[in-house]
Amino acid sequence: MTRFLTSRKYFAATTGRVKPPALLPRWHADHARLETSTHRSTGLTTAQAWQLGYQYVENAEFNRRISARGICLASAVRAAGLTLDVNGEPYPRHADVIQWPQEEDAQLMRATEIANSMTLDIDPRQ
Amino acid sequence: MTTLAPSRQRVIPLIHAQTPAVGDSARQVAMILRGVAMHEGDLTASWRRQVRGEIEEVARECAFDNWDGYNARAISQRTTVNAARFVDLLPADLPEPSVVPAPNGHIALTWDFGRGRILTISIGESTSAAYAGILGNEVRRHGVESFRDDVAKILVESIREVARAG
Numbered sequence: 485m486t487r488f489l490t491s492r493k494y495f496a497a498t499t500g501r502v503k504p505p506a507l508l509p510r511w512h513a514d515h516a517r518l519e520t521s522t523h524r525s526t527g528l529t530t531a532q533a534w535q536l537g538y539q540y541v542e543n544a545e546f547n548r549r550i551s552a553r554g555i556c557l558a559s560a561v562r563a564a565g566l567t568l569d570v571n572g573e574p575y576p577r578h579a580d581v582i583q584w585p586q587e588e589d590a591q592l593m594r595a596t597e598i599a600n601s602m603t604l605d606i607d608p609r610q
Numbered sequence: 611m612t613t614l615a616p617s618r619q620r621v622i623p624l625i626h627a628q629t630p631a632v633g634d635s636a637r638q639v640a641m642i643l644r645g646v647a648m649h650e651g652d653l654t655a656s657w658r659r660q661v662r663g664e665i666e667e668v669a670r671e672c673a674f675d676n677w678d679g680y681n682a683r684a685i686s687q688r689t690t691v692n693a694a695r696f697v698d699l700l701p702a703d704l705p706e707p708s709v710v711p712a713p714n715g716h717i718a719l720t721w722d723f724g725r726g727r728i729l730t731i732s733i734g735e736s737t738s739a740a741y742a743g744i745l746g747n748e749v750r751r752h753g754v755e756s757f758r759d760d761v762a763k764i765l766v767e768s769i770r771e772v773a774r775a776g
Contacts, residue, residue, distance in 0.1 A: 493668060493710050496708065504718070505720075508714065521680065547679045548679025588714070589742055589753050592741070592752060593742035593750065593752040596742050596744060597744070599728070600744055
């Protein structure tokens, strides 16, 4: 699973770590739920995973520019007590991390679990 | 004899410590406390100044909605002031955190010492701080604590614990 990181503050390049706030959910009004956008990257080469991000995630109109990506197993999401909704929408391989608790500290704990298990891959364009 | 008895659950920064007691003993204690507070101020001046600067920088960069392209909320001036205030209340001997914007418009302080040792405290427009961490030895802890003129002991202990583990 890949979480594309669109802020340089969401990771530490020197230590190869993803910061927990990078995984925190947002409220999606159409879906009426809290969710964190990710992508299935199993079976993709590194170059293919980056191409996925450039093509479908990066968007100048939405002020979205990728700086890095956090990578973990999908099982890390389940281990954190969350669920991965593999929906392939609005783009291929898209998946939402869902079933977040309402309380901020509980959300932060789950985000910490996932971030802690991630490895960091810096955008090769940097 | 004058006795100071700070709360067992709160960590009051020495720079703010006061006592209503009077007399020679109280004056001597007050002089000692002022001396310690001045020394504490010297120790913390550099990393507090650095972190406050990072808070200002993050607040500037995230002062508008959708600053991350994923509909993150803007960081408000009140949140910025609260985060700086929280940093000023931390004891002098704690390690320096990194400053991270959060998508809910909060400012997070993160202490990350590697896999299995990470703690984040998130501050918003109220004087309540949400926190969560893996503190080493598989210890997990999360909750919410208020702060105004002092910091809850559990937060300070958690920072020391995550820094110490390994």
